[in-house]
Amino acid sequence: MAVPTFSVDGYGFPEGLWYQREEHLWLNPSEPDGAGRREIIVGVDAIGVQALGDVVYVQLLDPGQSVLRGQAIGSLEAEKMVRPLVAPVSGSLLEANGEILAAPRLLNTDPYGRGWLVRIRASRWDAESRDLLRGAPAIEEWVRAELKAHEEERS
Amino acid sequence: MTAVSSPSPAAARRAATIHFYAPGLKRYRTSEYPDQEAGRFVSVSVTGDGCALQCDHCQSKVLEGMLTLGAASLYDRASGLKERGARGIVVSGGCDRRGRVPLLSHIPDLKRIRSELGLLVRVHPGVPDEETAAALGDVGVDGAMLDIIGAEETIREVYHLECGIEEYEAALERLDRHGVPIVPHIILGLHYGRMLGEWRALEMIARHRPKLLVLVILMPLTGTPMKGVTPPSVKEIGAFFETARRALPETPIMLGCARPIGPVKALIDRRAVEAGLDGIAFPAEGIVAFARARGLVPRFHDACCGVNW
Numbered sequence: 291m292a293v294p295t296f297s298v299d300g301y302g303f304p305e306g307l308w309y310q311r312e313e314h315l316w317l318n319p320s321e322p323d324g325a326g327r328r329e330i331i332v333g334v335d336a337i338g339v340q341a342l343g344d345v346v347y348v349q350l351l352d353p354g355q356s357v358l359r360g361q362a363i364g365s366l367e368a369e370k371m372v373r374p375l376v377a378p379v380s381g382s383l384l385e386a387n388g389e390i391l392a393a394p395r396l397l398n399t400d401p402y403g404r405g406w407l408v409r410i411r412a413s414r415w416d417a418e419s420r421d422l423l424r425g426a427p428a429i430e431e432w433v434r435a436e437l438k439a440h441e442e443e444r445s
Numbered sequence: 446m447t448a449v450s451s452p453s454p455a456a457a458r459r460a461a462t463i464h465f466y467a468p469g470l471k472r473y474r475t476s477e478y479p480d481q482e483a484g485r486f487v488s489v490s491v492t493g494d495g496c497a498l499q500c501d502h503c504q505s506k507v508l509e510g511m512l513t514l515g516a517a518s519l520y521d522r523a524s525g526l527k528e529r530g531a532r533g534i535v536v537s538g539g540c541d542r543r544g545r546v547p548l549l550s551h552i553p554d555l556k557r558i559r560s561e562l563g564l565l566v567r568v569h570p571g572v573p574d575e576e577t578a579a580a581l582g583d584v585g586v587d588g589a590m591l592d593i594i595g596a597e598e599t600i601r602e603v604y605h606l607e608c609g610i611e612e613y614e615a616a617l618e619r620l621d622r623h624g625v626p627i628v629p630h631i632i633l634g635l636h637y638g639r640m641l642g643e644w645r646a647l648e649m650i651a652r653h654r655p656k657l658l659v660l661v662i663l664m665p666l667t668g669t670p671m672k673g674v675t676p677p678s679v680k681e682i683g684a685f686f687e688t689a690r691r692a693l694p695e696t697p698i699m700l701g702c703a704r705p706i707g708p709v710k711a712l713i714d715r716r717a718v719e720a721g722l723d724g725i726a727f728p729a730e731g732i733v734a735f736a737r738a739r740g741l742v743p744r745f746h747d748a749c750c751g752v753n754w
Binding site for chain 2: 369
């Protein structure tokens with residue numbers, strides 16, 4: 291079943307995801323388990339992918355490590371940009387997407403699907419998720435501000 | 446018997462430092478270089494993405510990442526950039542059929558950019574003629590960056606130019622004679638991935654007092670006839686780094702922006718450090734730590750190679 295997606299100036303944002311503004315990441319949290327813990331799948335949103343251009347190389351930390359929010363856990367490299375993948379939440383790194391390591395272009399062609407990057411078991415979701423965006427009105431306002439700032443920078 | 450000369454004091458001082466560069470041509474952020482300000486050193490193309498040569502390794506792709514003039518003059522463009530924090534610019538552009546970037550009509554603006562705005566100016570002149578070299582000498586540019594090609598087949602087949610390698614040597618001589626600091630580039634593997642004229646280019650450069658030498662590696666760009674070409678091996682690249690270091694012991698040598706990305710980039714960068722090159726643009730993750738572990742003190746510059754502010 292297709293996930294409902296809303297669009298802002300041609301950039302698609304699936305509903306139901308959470309978005310981290312500074313690094314243009316999307317987060318898809320699982321329902322909490324019996325202990326209240328959530329697993330979070332993380333990827334790059336449509337604007338982040340557009341800014342990168344054609345991705346040619348993805349480096350990710352090996353699973354099993356503890357990560358802190360804001361810590362670099364990988365690197366994304368395109369012809370015109372290099373940027374780190376910064377952990378959007380603290381926790382433990384459960385999985386790095388092996389498929390994208392072998393085929394980095396998946397980040398461009400299927401950013402919300404097979405182009406996901408890492409799976410993290412969040413340790414402080416309730417506190418750290420407060421800084422994330424969710425819901426069409428908030429996301430649309432943020433995206434429009436981002437696009438305007440980008441236009442001004444280019445002019 | 447040949448006397449073994451000691452490195453000069455300047456070269457010895459240089460050897461303890463390694464410079465890392467991140468000009469605005471590429472947005473760049475790694476855990477070791479987290480604070481690039483891409484607006485500090487900006488590339489502007491005076492021809493937009495237009496280029497008459499359409500060289501097989503580029504086909505204007507490099508120009509696509511640069512700012513264009515649009516309806517503005519070069520001075521007005523530079524003035525706006527300075528207001529937003531620029532300290533220097535690269536004035537670049539596509540070439541005409543003779544391999545020249547059309548800079549002459551912008552010389553009055555370039556002079557004002559230097560005298561009124563105080564911006565540091567690097568130029569890509571292509572293969573400059575006498576008039577352009579003289580005018581650039583009057584401007585007082587920080588450096589003229591030009592590819593030096595040491596094989597006629599490469600000039601003809603890759604650059605689609607009808608001239609010989611002597612024209613490149615003449616360009617170096619002209620720039621030098623007019624007091625324009627020379628920043629020659631050698632592209633390793635430019636002949637469809639094969640090393641061909643690189644050693645000859647190095648010999649030519651060594652005769653002309655370069656301000657610094659920039660080595661870059663063929664980067665097979667998508668959308669060009671060189672997509673899919675295999676660049677030289679890390680072993681070949683490393684050997685050339687060492688050859689260049691020996692040929693120009695007193696000249697700063699940098700590993701420039703263009704080189705293959707992915708896992709091989711880190712290997713190339715390590716060889717650059719091991720060979721004693723003086724700087725690296727857009728270093729791969731981990732290279733700063735690698736250099737530190739070898740006792741080198743890193744310095745970071747949001748600018749083109751050799752701009753050490």
